[in-house]
Every structure is written in structure tokens, then in C-alpha cells.
Amino acid sequence: MNTPRATRRLVLLSAIACATLGAHGPLHAQGADTWPSKPLHLIVGFPPGSSPDLTARALAEPLAQALGQPVAVDNRVGAGGNIGADAVAKATDGHTIGLMINGNLTISKLLNPAVHYDPRTDLAPVSLIGVAPLVLTAPAGAPGTDAKTFFDAARAAGDKWSYGSPGVGTVGHLGMELLKARSGIAPVHVPYPGYPQVFTAMVAGDLQLSMLPPALANAQIKAGKLRGIGVTSSGRSTLAPELPSLAEAGVKDFNLEIWNAVAAPAGMPRARVEKLAAAISAIVRTPEMRQRLFQQGWQAVGSSPEGLARRMQADTRVLGAIIRTQGIQAQ
Numbered sequence: 001m002n003t004p005r006a007t008r009r010l011v012l013l014s015a016i017a018c019a020t021l022g023a024h025g026p027l028h029a030q031g032a033d034t035w036p037s038k039p040l041h042l043i044v045g046f047p048p049g050s051s052p053d054l055t056a057r058a059l060a061e062p063l064a065q066a067l068g069q070p071v072a073v074d075n076r077v078g079a080g081g082n083i084g085a086d087a088v089a090k091a092t093d094g095h096t097i098g099l100m101i102n103g104n105l106t107i108s109k110l111l112n113p114a115v116h117y118d119p120r121t122d123l124a125p126v127s128l129i130g131v132a133p134l135v136l137t138a139p140a141g142a143p144g145t146d147a148k149t150f151f152d153a154a155r156a157a158g159d160k161w162s163y164g165s166p167g168v169g170t171v172g173h174l175g176m177e178l179l180k181a182r183s184g185i186a187p188v189h190v191p192y193p194g195y196p197q198v199f200t201a202m203v204a205g206d207l208q209l210s211m212l213p214p215a216l217a218n219a220q221i222k223a224g225k226l227r228g229i230g231v232t233s234s235g236r237s238t239l240a241p242e243l244p245s246l247a248e249a250g251v252k253d254f255n256l257e258i259w260n261a262v263a264a265p266a267g268m269p270r271a272r273v274e275k276l277a278a279a280i281s282a283i284v285r286t287p288e289m290r291q292r293l294f295q296q297g298w299q300a301v302g303s304s305p306e307g308l309a310r311r312m313q314a315d316t317r318v319l320g321a322i323i324r325t326q327g328i329q330a331q
Helices: 004-022 025-030 051-067 079-090 147-160 171-183 195-203 214-222 270-284 287-295 305-326
Strands: 040-044 071-075 096-101 123-133 135-139 162-165 188-191 209-212 226-231 257-265
Touching: 040 051, 040 079, 051 071, 051 096, 051 123, 051 257, 051 270, 051 287, 079 096, 079 123, 079 257, 096 123, 123 270, 123 305, 135 195, 135 214, 147 171, 147 226, 162 171, 162 195, 171 188, 171 209, 171 305, 195 209, 195 214, 195 226, 209 214, 214 226, 257 270, 257 305, 270 287, 270 305
Parallel strands: 040 071, 040 096, 162 188, 162 209
Antiparallel strands: 096 257, 123 257, 135 209, 135 226
16 A cells, blocks of 8 residues: 555656656657666765765766666766766766866866866756755954945955865855855955854854855854854845845845756757756756755755856856956866
8 A cells, every 4th residue: 555655755756757858759769768877977076975966966866767777876086076077078988977066067168177077068057956045254353233234344344354165166165255245345365175164263253254165154053152244146035034135235246156057968868868867957956855955954946957067157257256356266
């Protein structure tokens, strides 16, 4: 006898299958329905237990059920995810795709010309998975009664303040440089090995600012160890609904989010890319997957290949301008 949970799962999988097939009925004549003909490899450029890895593993099972072939997560760790992205770009088996963070799909080549792939020409956008703002944070005793007066204090402090990031060229670094250009503040950059070290330095009073992922920031704000100033998205976020956007604090034209997405080798046939995108987008929009992504600190999106391509182009344009203006190079 089917349990209510099993029945709900069957309904969800049926919806995914219908979305995948219904969106691409004309592809039958092209043989797209015969692909994949063997297991898929889903490459992740980060270690097991990392945020991209957790998202990939959440996606793998429903994607396997939607496509009728196993999906194996393959961790190719190193260089901020670029080793994994390069492996996807060079794959020729027709059954390799990758789950990547935004940096791998936008500014990797701009930050380091020695990177062996170019996201603009060597990867095919498939679908966005989740997006999230960063949270501008400060020590719990930071000056100002709200975001606006905090920025007044930051402008008055000039280069006497400092901010931390998990390294040169990371979104936390580039986002702060963008904020400096848009808000008139001037804190000095101090790179750290990772976000845990940034948090420790802020609590110790060694830093006055940082942009943290919402999952990390929210926990420390609720614990009273940090103060949330605002989120970097254009409006308020469901991931930190009590915090204003930086636009509400008077920072104009500021919109920066982190995101993850699936990409394929540039040579993958268009029909296969579209079949993948339809399946992934349908999976991401199910209540079950939305909840899993929310728990991981993501707002579920799902998109067409064109939607992801537009996001890649927009972020490359904005962050690329900061990289060129500041002469930033990955270390």
C-alpha cells in the first residue's frame, strides 16, 4: 500500500517527467529522447560536504529518476572550483555535466588568465539552481542605529576601518570593492583563508565589515555575535527577511548575489542541453527541493539556458569592471 509520502513523491516525479517531455515533444524526431544512454557524471569542483557538493547530491537522485539513468557525483577539488569546471569543459563522453558556483561561470578567466578554460566559450549554460544575497555584517557593537547611520560612520572612518574576505578575487572581496565604489566608504581589504577565520576576526574586533553568506551570517546575528547591516540583493530576501537591502540604506544601483548552476561542455547538442534544463528546472521548483535548498541557504530558482546565459553576462560585466579598475588578480 502506498504511504502518503510515497504518493506525494510519485506525483512530483510524474510532474517532472511531464515537464521534461512536454517541453520538448518536437525533439522526438531528433532522437533527443534516447539520451542519456548511460550514467551521467555530475562534476563538482569542491569537497564532499561543501555547499556545492550538498546541492549536487540533492539534485542527483531526482535528476536520475527524471532522465532514467544514474547520476554519479564526482568531486574534482581545487582552484576554487576551476579544476572541476575545466574537467567539464574538456569532457567528450556526451554524459558529463557540472554543478558550479558563479565565479566558475563568469570571472574565472578574468581573475587568472592561466585558467585552462574560458566560461564564455567552453561551457554551455544549462540552468540556475539557487541564488542568495550576501549579508553585510559588522561586529555586534558597531556604530550607528540603522544601516544609513552605519554607513555615515563608515564614511567618516575612511581607511581606518578594514574588511575581511575569504581571499582575493572571491565574491566577498569583489562585492566589498563594488560597495566601496557605490557608497563612498574606504575600508582596507584583509584576506583570510576562509569565512570561519573572517568571522573570528570580526568577533575579536580586528575587522569592521564583511560580506558573509546568509547561512553563516544569520546564525551569528541571532547569537548576538554579529550585527546585520543589510543584504546585497536589489530587494529584501526571504533568506534574511528582517534585514533591509543596501538600496534601502541609500546605496544606489547595488545588486549582488551568489548562485550556483549546472553547465555542460560547449559541444553538447542543443537538444540535450534543453532536455537537461527542462528536467532540472522542474526538479528545482518542486516543494521538496525548494525546502532542501532553503535549508542549505539558497532561494530556489531554476531557469532556461538563456536565463542562465543572461545572468552570466550581467555578472561578468559588473564584476569584470571592478577587476579591471582595481587590477585584481587571483593569488
